[in-house]
Amino acid sequence: MRGIVAKALTAVAITALSAGMAKAADVEVLHWWTSGGEAAALNVLKEDLKSKGIGWVDMPVAGGGGEAAMTALRARVTAGNPPTAVQMLGFDIQDWAQQGALGNLDAVATAEGWDKVVPAALQRFSKYDGHWIAAPVNVHSTNWIWISKDALDKAGGKAPQNWDDLVVVLDKMKANGITPLAHGGQPWQEATIFDGVVLSEGNDFYKKAFIDLDPEALGGKQMADAFDRLMKLRTYVDDNFSGRDWNLASAMVINGQAGMQIMGDWAKGEFLKAGKKPGVDFVCIRFPGTQGSVTFNSDQFAMFNVQGDDKQKAQAQMASSIESPKFQSAFNVVKGSVPARTDVPDTDFDDCGKKGIKDLAEANTNGTLFGSMAHGHAAPAAVKNAVYDVVTGAFNGKYKDGTEAAQALASAVAAAK
Amino acid sequence: MRPATDADFRTRLQDWLPKLVLAPSFAATLLFVYGFIVFTAVLSFTGSKMLPLYTFVGLENYRKLWALEHWHTALVNIAIFASCYIVICTAVGLMLAIFLDQKIRGEGMLRPIYLYPMALSFIVTGTAWKWFLDPGIGLEKTMRLWGWESFSFTWIKDSNMAIYTIVIAAVWQTSGFVMAMFLAGLRGIDNEILKAAQIDGATSFQLYRRIVIPLLRPAFLSAFVILSHLAIKSYDLVIALTGGGPGRATELPATFMYSYTFTRNQMGIGAASAVMMLMAIAAIMIPYLYSELKEKA
Numbered sequence: 001m002r003g004i005v006a007k008a009l010t011a012v013a014i015t016a017l018s019a020g021m022a023k024a025a026d027v028e029v030l031h032w033w034t035s036g037g038e039a040a041a042l043n044v045l046k047e048d049l050k051s052k053g054i055g056w057v058d059m060p061v062a063g064g065g066g067e068a069a070m071t072a073l074r075a076r077v078t079a080g081n082p083p084t085a086v087q088m089l090g091f092d093i094q095d096w097a098q099q100g101a102l103g104n105l106d107a108v109a110t111a112e113g114w115d116k117v118v119p120a121a122l123q124r125f126s127k128y129d130g131h132w133i134a135a136p137v138n139v140h141s142t143n144w145i146w147i148s149k150d151a152l153d154k155a156g157g158k159a160p161q162n163w164d165d166l167v168v169v170l171d172k173m174k175a176n177g178i179t180p181l182a183h184g185g186q187p188w189q190e191a192t193i194f195d196g197v198v199l200s201e202g203n204d205f206y207k208k209a210f211i212d213l214d215p216e217a218l219g220g221k222q223m224a225d226a227f228d229r230l231m232k233l234r235t236y237v238d239d240n241f242s243g244r245d246w247n248l249a250s251a252m253v254i255n256g257q258a259g260m261q262i263m264g265d266w267a268k269g270e271f272l273k274a275g276k277k278p279g280v281d282f283v284c285i286r287f288p289g290t291q292g293s294v295t296f297n298s299d300q301f302a303m304f305n306v307q308g309d310d311k312q313k314a315q316a317q318m319a320s321s322i323e324s325p326k327f328q329s330a331f332n333v334v335k336g337s338v339p340a341r342t343d344v345p346d347t348d349f350d351d352c353g354k355k356g357i358k359d360l361a362e363a364n365t366n367g368t369l370f371g372s373m374a375h376g377h378a379a380p381a382a383v384k385n386a387v388y389d390v391v392t393g394a395f396n397g398k399y400k401d402g403t404e405a406a407q408a409l410a411s412a413v414a415a416a417k
Numbered sequence: 418m419r420p421a422t423d424a425d426f427r428t429r430l431q432d433w434l435p436k437l438v439l440a441p442s443f444a445a446t447l448l449f450v451y452g453f454i455v456f457t458a459v460l461s462f463t464g465s466k467m468l469p470l471y472t473f474v475g476l477e478n479y480r481k482l483w484a485l486e487h488w489h490t491a492l493v494n495i496a497i498f499a500s501c502y503i504v505i506c507t508a509v510g511l512m513l514a515i516f517l518d519q520k521i522r523g524e525g526m527l528r529p530i531y532l533y534p535m536a537l538s539f540i541v542t543g544t545a546w547k548w549f550l551d552p553g554i555g556l557e558k559t560m561r562l563w564g565w566e567s568f569s570f571t572w573i574k575d576s577n578m579a580i581y582t583i584v585i586a587a588v589w590q591t592s593g594f595v596m597a598m599f600l601a602g603l604r605g606i607d608n609e610i611l612k613a614a615q616i617d618g619a620t621s622f623q624l625y626r627r628i629v630i631p632l633l634r635p636a637f638l639s640a641f642v643i644l645s646h647l648a649i650k651s652y653d654l655v656i657a658l659t660g661g662g663p664g665r666a667t668e669l670p671a672t673f674m675y676s677y678t679f680t681r682n683q684m685g686i687g688a689a690s691a692v693m694m695l696m697a698i699a700a701i702m703i704p705y706l707y708s709e710l711k712e713k714a
Contacts, residue, residue: 067680074468095467095682185663240553242574242663381682382466389487389665396576396664408486415484416683 025314026055029301030076031087032069034062037269041334048321054314059083077101082304084315088134090125090377093302097128103303105132108316112323117341119364121371122298134300135322136340138332139360141294142264142372143196143287146250146271151178151259152283160288163200163229170236173259181233182249182258185242187392189249191374191384193233193262194391195295196287198226203293203368210378210387211370213417219410227394227402227409233262234395242396253282262287264297264375268352269336284352286359293368294359297375298340379413386416454695461688469684478689488690490665491673494580498669499648501584502591507640509588510595511633515625517596518603528600531593539590543657546586547573576666579659583651583667586658591647595640602636603629638705645701649694670694 027049033042046056061069066087076082082101096102109115109132118126118136126134152159155172173180183189199206201222209217217223238258241249250270252258261267271282278284285291301322303315321327328339333348338356342364346357363369371377376384390409399405464474482488513531517524534542549555550573560568572578606629614624652671659667670690678687 071679078468092467099468186660187662187664239571240551240574243547243660381680385676385681392662392664396662396666398576398664412486415481 025053025310026057027084027314027318028057028059029085029087029318030059030061030069030073030083032061032066033087034060037273037334037336041331044327044330044334045318045321048324048327049318052317052321054317077304082306084306084311085135085301085303085318087137088300088302089297089375090371091380092376093125093134093300094128095380096302096304097133101305102128102133103305103312103315105135105303105316105319108132108319108323112320114323114341117343118323119340119342119360119369121296121364121369122300122340124371125298125377126300134302135319136298136300137322138328138335138337139296139298139340140264140266140337140375141296141356141360142192142374143199143290143293143295144265144267145196145260145262145285145287146253146267147260147283147285148253148256148258149279149281149283150256151176151253155259159283159285161291162289166288167232170233170259174236178256179238179252179258180236180260182252182261183237183241184244184246184249185237185392185396186244186246187388188374189246189263190230190392190395191388192264192372193395194226194230194387195372195374196262196290197229197233198223198373199293199295199370200229200287200289201226203370206293206295206370210373213379213383213413215410215414218413219406221403221406223406223409224402227399227405230391230394231397231402231405234397264372265338265352265356266336272336272350278351284355292359292362292366293370294363295370295372295378296360297372297377299337300340382416383413386412457688457691457695460684461692463685465684465688467682467684474685478685482686482689482693485686487665487668488670488673491668491670494667495649495669497580498584498587498651499645501581502587502648503641503644505584505588506592506595506644507637509592510640511599511630513592513596514599514603515629517600528597531596533593534590535594537590539587539651539654540657542586542590543654546582546589547658550582550585573659574663576663579663579667583655583658587648587651587654590654591644595644598640598643599633599636602633606632642701642705646698649698670697 031042033039049056059072061072066089069087070092073083073086077096077099088096093102114132115123119139122136122139126132126136147159151173152169154176155169158165158169160166160169170180183193198209205217205222208214209223246263246267247270249258249261250263250267251274253261254271254274254276265284268278268284271278276282286293301319303319306312306315323341325339325341325344328341328344329348332339333353336353338349338353338360342361344357346354349357360369373379373384373387378384379387387409390405390412393399393408394402394405399408460469461478462473462475463470464472464477517527517531521527550570552558552569552571552574557568557570560570573582610628610632611624614628619627650671651669652675655661655667655669655672661668661672671694674687674690674694676687677683677690681687
């Protein structure tokens with residue numbers, strides 16, 4: 001009864017009361033992993049904490065990108081009663097740290113040597129002012145293409161290695177009478193494609209334009225070329241694309257209606273769920289011309305500034321459990337992402353997962369691991385959404401050519417900075 | 418002595434009771450409506466990003482807001498949406514009311530049929546119309562299945578036309594309500610006047626054109642005020658029907674305000690846009706209230 005009451009109260013975010021209801025050594029976790037696979041993955045963590053005598057107060061706030069969860073969080077923090085840990089993405093973590101709302105994980109991090117095993121590009125988000133504030137859970141990457149093996153075989157059978165190859169394959173698929181590119185017309189999906197397109201223009205260019213937000217790169221010739229490529233991709237999409245959810249686009253590839261989908265590695269879960277095998281039924285490759293580089297986004301648990309020794313101890317133990325190689329492997333096998341530390345064995349992963357782990361390690365060593373613009377790991381929310389505006393506009397025919405779109409991008413980013 | 422105090426107490430209680438009963442709701446309205454209007458106005462002058470901050474930046478947010486192309490899109494959209502919505506709704510509502518007022522049989526059954534869409538939430542209306550207008554599953558598909566192969570209706574997927582699909586859905590939802598307002602107005606017209614006009618030889622058309630419609634002026638005004646504020650605050654319909662898409666083609670000021678305040682971490686600009694919306698509503702409401710109060714005085 002007590003648990004039910006606590007849950008009901010937290011669910012409606014009656015904030016002041018819920019802390020009293022949770023037992024002292026519980027962790028209260030706000031997240032939006034509510035779909036079947038995600039909830040199963042999270043259960044691994046719950047069980048592990050239970051074995052250490054730490055209770056779990058669940059505070060799920062459903063809704064894809066976590067917008068609803070962030071709104072609930074604002075209310076909790078403003079009321080002075082933050083949850084123990086909150087699932088969070090990229091710059092949001094830094095923004096909360098800037099508000100002084102996050103705790104300190106330095107003790108656990110030093111004891112377990114996180115500095116050495118977590119890629120530096122991730123540490124940029126999990127550390128603030130030199131202190132660990134969040135425990136990274138996974139690394140998703142966005143520059144993937146998922147191709148139906150059957151459709152690929154009919155279109156020559158060779159996975160495209162560069163942009164020109166890709167156009168050839170898409171043209172052949174079109175001639176074969178299927179929709180070459182499965183796509184859902186939502187701004188974030190278009191931006192996800194654009195991550196890959198910009199990265200295919202070169203690592204330095206991606207960094208200059210999207211990480212450094214250099215106005216010349218944003219409005220320049222190379223960006224114009226990237227927009228031209230995006231508009232070219234638009235011609236391979238069916239007429240009914242706008243508003244479609246990403247998993248329905250994946251289903252089009254699974255059912256053989258479409259040839260390929262450009263989407264982050266969470267799409268793999270849809271293929272696996274439909275009983276498709278990597279390498280046999282579908283092929284996973286990096287966006288042509290981006291092999292060796294990775295654009296990532298990473299789910300992390302940001303640890304809030306909770307009061308009381310026992311609560312802080314529970315929080316530290318939760319962080320330690322999250323970073324344990326056992327959890328990292330178990331969770332990410334289910335979730336479709338790859339571990340957030342580079343020393344986790346890849347034995348349990350499928351072929352695409354193994355490739356993902358290898359690519360991540362390689363990109364980390366070569367300095368070609370970049371935050372994804374589409375998923376808020378390249379620039380703060382304001383800039384990200386300004387990019388969305390222009391990219392989705394370009395995809396929907398608002399600009400007459402790439403040059404005009406690039407100029408619009410430069411001015412939109414300048415206004416949002 | 419005692420009865421006198423008793424009576425005194427009773428009159429005083431009667432005096433105070435209404436005020437006492439109204440006080441909580443008055444206080445709540447004062448805080449949650451007017452208090453938060455002031456709070457939003459204050460925020461619009463601050464550099465608030467993710468959480469409210471109190472570093473004042475003057476008119477910076479308003480300058481940024483008016484420089485945003487996105488905001489201009491939202492304004493053009495609300496202009497198209499509001500004008501089409503108000504004009505079509507009023508016309509359809511008036512027409513339905515006049516037809517229903519012809520003393521037809523079964524009026525009691527027809528009236529609620531037209532009125533019922535108003536009982537649905539905009540989310541339901543939006544979702545239903547989204548499916549109906551979707552070329553892949555809705556009207557277009559059905560027409561083609563029935564053999565009309567060349568039929569095409571893809572407005573909802575077309576950046577230039579998508580805003581009109583919102584007008585269609587909104588008109589469907591509210592015109593019945595406008596009809597009810599006009600019908601009440603029609604019933605309030607003195608029959609004597611109409612009879613006099615008929616004796617003078619006025620045709621039906623003249624009757625409506627010269628007498629009935631001018632007499633409906635108060636109903637027109639109420640319809641206008643209600644429809645215009647519905648138009649400005651429409652948010653859920655857009656979210657359900659198009660999600661602001663294709664691209665950003667159907668973004669309205671209300672969706673703009675939400676996304677800047679809560680998802681883009683630009684609370685200051687969001688607050689500024691909310692204040693602009695309030696100004697727009699005030700520009701409509703204040704003259705209306707003024708004229709209403711003047712008439713009564």
